[in-house]
Amino acid sequence: MHREVALQIAQFQQQIEEIYLDRDRERGSARTFAWLVEEVGELSRALRGEDRANLEEEFADVFAWLASLASIVGVDLSQAAVTRYGAGCPKCHTTPCSCPPA
C-alpha cells in the first residue's frame, strides 16, 4: 500500500520550504515549534474521531510542521532519518527491534 506515491523526504521538505519557509523563518523556531505542538494536538483529536480524510490531513500537517521546523534550524530530515534508522533500531541495531519492551 505504501508504493503508490514515490515522494522523497527531501522533496517534501523542499516543497514545504517553498510554501512556508519565509514566513516560518520570520516566526522563528520557538514559535514554529509551538505550531507543531498545536498540530500534534489536532492529530490527537483526529485519532479519536471517525473522519479518515481529516486524520490523513492531520498526519500531513504534523509532518509539514516538522519539516518546516527542521528547515529553520538547518536539519535535513532525510539525512537525519537515514543516519538514525538506516541500520535498524538505533539502540539494538537490528530489524525488527529486539530491545526489551518499553
Add this chain to the structure above:
Amino acid sequence: MHREVALQIAQFQQQIEEIYLDRDRERGSARTFAWLVEEVGELSRALRGEDRANLEEEFADVFAWLASLASIVGVDLSQAAVTRYGAGCPKCHTTPCSCPPA
C-alpha cells in the same frame, strides 16, 4: 543541501514498520501517540541545546514515531503528504503561501 539522500517517505515508513510495527501495534495507537509526544518533548529540549547530532536524532525520532503511528492506523504518510500539500498551501492553494499571517 536536501538532495544527497533520496529516501522516499514510503520507504521510510516501510522501514519503520519492519523495525517496530509488531510491538507498536501491540502497544496500540493511544500509547504510541503518548510516545510520539514524549519524542516531541525531547525535540524541544534539543532545540534549546547546542548538540547538533542530538538535534538531528530527535527530528528523526519524531518522524519515526509519526510514521509508526500512521502505520498503526493505516495511514500512508506519503499519500497524505501529497494529497494535502501537492498543490501548495492547502488553504490558499498557492506557493509560497499567501494566507494572512497567523
